[in-house]
Structures are given as C-alpha cells and as structure tokens.
Amino acid sequence: MVSPTDCDHYLAHLEARGASPATCRAARADLRGLVRWWEGTRRRRFEASQIVERDLRAWCQHRQRIDGAAPSTINRGLSTLRSFCAWAVDQGLLYDNPAAGLAEVPSAALSPRGLPDEVVDALLRATSGEPSAFLRARDQAALVLLAYAGLRVQEVCDVQLRDLDLPGGTVTVRSGKGGKARRVPLHADAARLLVAYVDKVRCPGGLPAVGAADEREAL
Numbered sequence: 001m002v003s004p005t006d007c008d009h010y011l012a013h014l015e016a017r018g019a020s021p022a023t024c025r026a027a028r029a030d031l032r033g034l035v036r037w038w039e040g041t042r043r044r045r046f047e048a049s050q051i052v053e054r055d056l057r058a059w060c061q062h063r064q065r066i067d068g069a070a071p072s073t074i075n076r077g078l079s080t081l082r083s084f085c086a087w088a089v090d091q092g093l094l095y096d097n098p099a100a101g102l103a104e105v106p107s108a109a110l111s112p113r114g115l116p117d118e119v120v121d122a123l124l125r126a127t128s129g130e131p132s133a134f135l136r137a138r139d140q141a142a143l144v145l146l147a148y149a150g151l152r153v154q155e156v157c158d159v160q161l162r163d164l165d166l167p168g169g170t171v172t173v174r175s176g177k178g179g180k181a182r183r184v185p186l187h188a189d190a191a192r193l194l195v196a197y198v199d200k201v202r203c204p205g206g207l208p209a210v211g212a213a214d215e216r217e218a219l
Contacts, residue, residue, distance in 0.1 A: 006048040007031040010087050030080035037062060048088040053098040056081060060105065071105040078102055120147045134201050141197035141219070145171065148190035161208060162215035166195055 010031070014024050035046040037059055044050075056078075063069040063077065082099040089097050123143050130136040145151045145159065155173050163172040169186045186194065198207070208214035 005035075005046070006088065006093065007035060007046075007084075009091075010084050013087060026076065027080045027084075030077040031084060033077065034059060034081065048084070048093045051085065051088075051094065051098050053101065056099055056102055060102070064105065071107040075104045078104060123147065137193075137197040137201040140193045141202075144187070144190035144193050148187035149184045151184065157218070159219045160216050161203070161219055162210075164194065164198070164219060166191060166198065 007028075011024060011028055014027060019027075038046045038055070041058070041062075042055075060074060060078070063074045078099065082097065082102075085094060085097040085099045088094045120143075124140060127136055127139040127143060130139060142156050145156045146153065149171060151159070151171075151173060155175070158175060159171060159173070163174065165171070166186075169191055170183050171186060172181065172183050174181050202219070208217075
C-alpha cells in the first residue's frame with residue numbers, strides 16, 4: 001500500500017476545513033502538475049520539505065515556455081502553492097514559505113475589439129425601421145458614435161452640442177475614462193449621419209452661437 005504523500009495530507013486538510021469541491025479539484029490538479037514536473041526534472045520523490053523558491057520559479061517558467069499555459073492558469077497554481085507551502089510551514093515541514101515572495105505572472109492587457117462591419121450594418125438597419133424621423137436620426141447618431149468613434153455609452157449620453165466639430169470631423173469627449181478629455185476623429189459615414197441628425201432634426205435652424213448657453217445642451 002502506498003503511504004499518503006504531503007499533497008494527500010494537504011488535500012485532506014482542505015476538505016476538513018470545508019473547502020468547496022471545485023477548490024479541492026483545482027488544488028489537486030495544480031499539485032499533481034507540480035509533482036509530475038518535480039519528479040521528472042529533479043529525479044527524486046516529491047517532498048514538501050525539499051521545496052525552495054528556485055524550484056517554483058523554474059516551474060513557472062516551464063508552465064509559460066513549455067506548456068504554454070495562460071497567465072491566469074499559472075497564477076491559480078501559484079495561489080495553490082502559496083497555500084500548500086503555508087500549510088507545510090504550519091506542519092513543521094518547512095521553515096519559510098518559498099512561494100510567499102513569488103510575483104504573479106502579468107496578464108497581457110486586452111485591447112477592445114471593434115464590432116464587425118456586418119454587425120454595425122445590422123444595428124443601423126434596425127434603427128432605419130423606426131417610424132419617427134426624430135428618433136430614427138437620433139438613434140443612428142448615437143450608434144455611429146458608439147460603433148465608429150468608439151465612445152462608451154455614458155460618453156455618448158454626455159456629449160454636448162459644443163463638443164461636435166463637424167467641419168473638423170471630430171467629437172470631444174470631456175469626461176472620458178479616468179476623467180480625461182480626448183478628441184476623437186469621426187469616420188466619414190459617422191460624420192454623414194451626424195450631419196443629417198444635426199441639420200434636419202436637432203438644430204434645423206443652425207447650431208447655437210459659440211459661447212451661448214444652448215451649446216451646453218445634450219447632443
């Protein structure tokens with residue numbers, strides 16, 4: 001009969017503390033992966049008392065470069081190892097937690113993805129079925145600011161008449177992310193629909209004079 005390993009004892013400890021089945025499954029998978037790597041590279045039976053920080057750094061590099069694991073997967077494994085090593089310290093198997101000082105693997109920031117052309121077309125077709133000329137033009141103007149200019153919903157709601165520079169082909173966002181203002185160029189299709197909205201529906205008599213109070217009204 002194979003005697004229980006340090007990992008077995010730790011997993012039993014998790015279950016005794018009432019950890020969820022999902023947590024126990026994840027911890028078991030992470031520890032099995034570490035043990036497999038350890039015994040394959042160190043050529044010895046895995047023991048918690050033998051772990052040093054250098055081992056864990058090498059394991060992280062292996063997961064990144066050889067396994068191609070995602071940063072989130074590696075960081076979950078690191079979380080498991082921190083808890084496992086902390087338990088090993090409590091059990092007197094280690095003097096210090098070798099995983100305590102390991103930084104998480106940084107995740108690459110995801111750039112926002114634009115909507116495919118066919119999706120933008122579908123949205124604009126949906127607004128074209130609106131019987132009210134005012135609502136139809138308004139909804140199209142809002143959609144093109146979202147889809148073509150990349151404004152957020154709240155930013156579109158906050159755009160004022162003074163922020164729209166149709167001759168210059170830009171729109172100013174005064175309170176963007178982080179409270180920073182920015183000027184955004186307008187796509188030709190967006191400018192065309194915005195001109196139609198402003199000239200025919202929103203301001204048929206012309207835009208307010210520069211500095212007038214009406215300039216601060218919502219677009």
